[in-house]
Every structure is written in C-alpha cells, then in structure tokens.
Amino acid sequence: MSDAPAADERVKEISRFRQALIRPELGGMVGTMAVFVLFFLFAYDSGMFAAQGVMNWSVVSAQFMIIAVGACLLMIAGEFDLSVGSMIGFAGMMIAVFGVVLAWPMWMAILITFAICLALGALNGWIVVRTGLPSFIVTLAFLFILRGFTIYIPQTIESKTIIGGIRDAAEGDWLGALFGGKIGTGFFQWLGDMGVIETFERGTRQGQPVVDGIPMLIVWAIMLIIFGHILLTRTRFGNWIFAAGGDPEAARNSGVPVNRVKILMFMFTAFCATVFATCQVMEFGSAGADRGLLKEFEAIIAVVIGGALLTGGYGSVLGAALGALIFGVVQQGLFFAGVESSLFRVFLGIILLAAVILNTYIRRIITGER
16 A cells, blocks of 8 residues: 555646746746857857956846836736836935935935835825726826926926936935945955956056946845745735735635735835935936836836736746846847947847747646637
8 A cells, every 4th residue: 555645636737847837937047048148159258248247237137127026026916007217217306306405314315205205106006906997097197297297396496307416415324325335345356456357457446346346236136136036935925916916806805905915016116116216316426307217118028028927916026037137138238249229129129029928828828728
C-alpha cells in the first residue's frame, strides 16, 4: 500500500511547462535577455557596459521602475491612473514653490508635498469608487487639472515655468539627502584607486572615479520593488489586490474591502510619482512645468511588458520592474549604438503591441477561452 498522499481532486493539475508559461514575469524575462544580447552584440565596444554606461541606463531604468511599481499594483487592482505624469510635474513644482519661493525648510516642503499628492491620489480613488466612472476618465481629467496648475502656479508667482535654486535650498537638509544624495561613495573611490573603474585624468575631478556612488533614485527604486513584491505575494492585502481586480463583486461577497483597496492603490501610485518627482528635482536642482510628460503611458507600457493584464487581477511587480529595465536599457542603448534616438518611440509602440498580444494569449490559457 502506497504512503503517497492522494491528489486533491479540488486542485486542477497543471504541468510545469504550463506553470512557467503563465507566470507574469515570463515576457519581461525573455525581453530583458533579448535586449541585453542585442546590445551586447552591437554596442559592446561603445562603453555601454563600462561603469559609467551601466550607471546611465541603471538611473533611467530606476526612474521607470519607481512609477511602474505603483502603476502595476493599481492595474492589478483593476484601475488605471493617467495622471501619474502630471503628478510628477505638479509635485516637483510644489517642492520648488514651498522650498525656494516661500523659503520653507526643505524637509517641510517635501512632507507637505507628499501630503498634498497623497490626498489627490485618495481623491482620484474616491471619485472612481463613489461614482462608478471608469478610472481612465477620472484620471484623464486630473491629468489636465494637475498639468494646468503646474503651469499656472509658477507663472502667477514667479512669471516663469521653471524654478531653480532647489539644490542650494536643500543643502544640509536631512530629508533632501534621502532623495538627492548618493551612497557607497567611499567604496567607489576605493574601486577607482584600485583601477577597477576608470578615474578622471584631468580637471577639478582628477583622480576621482567616473562613478562616485549609487544615486538615491536607484535605492528608492529597489526599496519600492521589494516592498511591492512582498506586499503583493506575502500578505493578505496582496490577495485583496488580486481579488479587487479579478472579480470585484465576488471579492465583496467574500468580505474584501474592495473600495478601500482601490483608494489605497491610487494613493500608493501618487506616492511613487512624488518619490520620482522629489528625486528628480534634487538631481536637477530645479522644477519645470513640462516634467513628467508621457510618463503615465510609459509606466503602463512597462507594466504590460511585465505581464500584467489590462483587465486586472493578474500581474507581477518583478515583471513590471523588468519591463522598466527594458525601457532604460533600450533608451540608453540606442544612444550607445549610434541609432537615431527618435526610434525609441517606434520601439515602444512595437513592444507594447507584442506584449498585449502575448498577454491576451496568456489570458486565454488561464481562462480557457478560445
């Protein structure tokens, strides 16, 4: 008599190949490998994989990752936020107005900006769940509202649409350093002294490594990816996110607070956009009314490449991060390979179409549709 436990007839048997095929990260993993192989073959000698090149595409990828994490969780919960790009511009401008024009301490300007943006995210979510309107329409309206205020406020106060002086205002500020500083500077100086990475041969930075630390932008991206992944896969709230986006009525009948989940996801998306904006203004030292243009679409494309379904209820934070990595590598790789940079938009369109077709095929596998 065999001691092996009997198979549970309530659980459908799925082959390992089929399990691998329906993993949301599969498309992102395949795309990432293809992109790296492609640029390794055509841009190996261009400096793309030297220390400075790696840092360049890592920073760009980290920008996409920060907003992709929030967009991914919101999309899995069954909603979109088209105001992400405008939120980036608006948040950066608020930090500049509070910290430079009104001369508030930078830590206070940042915290007040986060509070305002989280409130706007909550308002987005509240309108969606209370009215039943598609989030596409509600957040499209906020896209124009926020972009309009981002232009109107600095023009009214300073008669210009770009406010500088943020770097000087944030000098010595403890919270500003968490968004605009670098870590590991001593380690990179040691790598430069040991000859592992190149150093500047002349000028005011002679002897210093060409990469002098890891920007906090990358650190924030990694922390948000880890947080989002654990939240989605290791917590009860993660199950609620899947349930809210998969079948909201069934989730409500099971006791899932669907409306609260959706509102919190809108707030988290706004939080990610504000993190992006704060890191950006600390890096550039200024805020501009045109910051964040088209970022909402790039975030959604990264999430779709990462395997999330547009219908909600299915996706992965790690997949979204891989989608963002593909963006960053391709955007910088075209430059290193000497390809016209405007073709990046062509790439976005092609890869979005391919990702949607692949995701549709996967959805049919999952649901059993023909």
